[in-house]
Amino acid sequence: MDLPLAGMLFAIGCGAYFQTVTGFGLGMIALGAASGLGLMEIAPAAVVVSLLTLCNSPLVLSGNYRHVDWRAVGLVLLGMAPATFAGVAVLDYLSRSGIALLQFLLGATIAASCAAMAFRPAQRTAPSRPRAYLTAGGVAGLLGGMFGFSGPPLIIHLYRQPLEPTVVRSTLIMLFTCSAVIRLGSVAAQGGFAVEVWKLFAWSVPVVVLATMAGRRYPPPLRPGKIRRFAFLFVALIGASLMATAFGAV
Numbered sequence: 001m002d003l004p005l006a007g008m009l010f011a012i013g014c015g016a017y018f019q020t021v022t023g024f025g026l027g028m029i030a031l032g033a034a035s036g037l038g039l040m041e042i043a044p045a046a047v048v049v050s051l052l053t054l055c056n057s058p059l060v061l062s063g064n065y066r067h068v069d070w071r072a073v074g075l076v077l078l079g080m081a082p083a084t085f086a087g088v089a090v091l092d093y094l095s096r097s098g099i100a101l102l103q104f105l106l107g108a109t110i111a112a113s114c115a116a117m118a119f120r121p122a123q124r125t126a127p128s129r130p131r132a133y134l135t136a137g138g139v140a141g142l143l144g145g146m147f148g149f150s151g152p153p154l155i156i157h158l159y160r161q162p163l164e165p166t167v168v169r170s171t172l173i174m175l176f177t178c179s180a181v182i183r184l185g186s187v188a189a190q191g192g193f194a195v196e197v198w199k200l201f202a203w204s205v206p207v208v209v210l211a212t213m214a215g216r217r218y219p220p221p222l223r224p225g226k227i228r229r230f231a232f233l234f235v236a237l238i239g240a241s242l243m244a245t246a247f248g249a250v
Helices: 003-022 026-036 042-061 070-097 099-117 130-147 151-158 165-189 195-217 224-249
Strands: none
Touching (some): 003 195, 026 224, 042 070, 042 099, 099 151, 130 151
């Protein structure tokens, strides 16, 4: 096993552990490490994150399909689907002609997402209008297409709706699954997956399983609120580091 592969597996394991105890982090940490440490190009790393999401989400959603808000899923997908294809196209272009800009955008997205999610939004008394769902889906699709994680705008939007927490969580997981399917379909249409993608994915599956088990059995000895604040700070620092590195490369 070479050093970059070992580094990526360590980052994915840390991301899976963080995601188990906080609900987010896998894609941000994996992509941040891939770009910031030069372990792997962003495009194939994002494909691996999508594959892992596609494997994990249906298992988490099992038995909870009845809690999914299918109206919300449909409205979000109307904005998400075309934006995902656009995001993949932008990633492909910047991967060939603007690596520093791509790294800066990744860092800025990670930092901004952490800042936005750190504050729990006030819940509305009535559902948002359809255009709000379309907008959230469009932003999520663009981020999902470019970086493989579409969560932040969807989390912020859905937690503002007058929905039960179980409905919000189940709907989010369904949307993450749909996002991964759309993104992988877009990448496959452009010529398929590189060998390095399948190699990292094959190594990553047992790592994610073990990290998830560790997160469930051995969570940090802190209150949930403190754990989330630490996670937000840690991931935001990854984003800030990527932005600083991109500035230095200009």
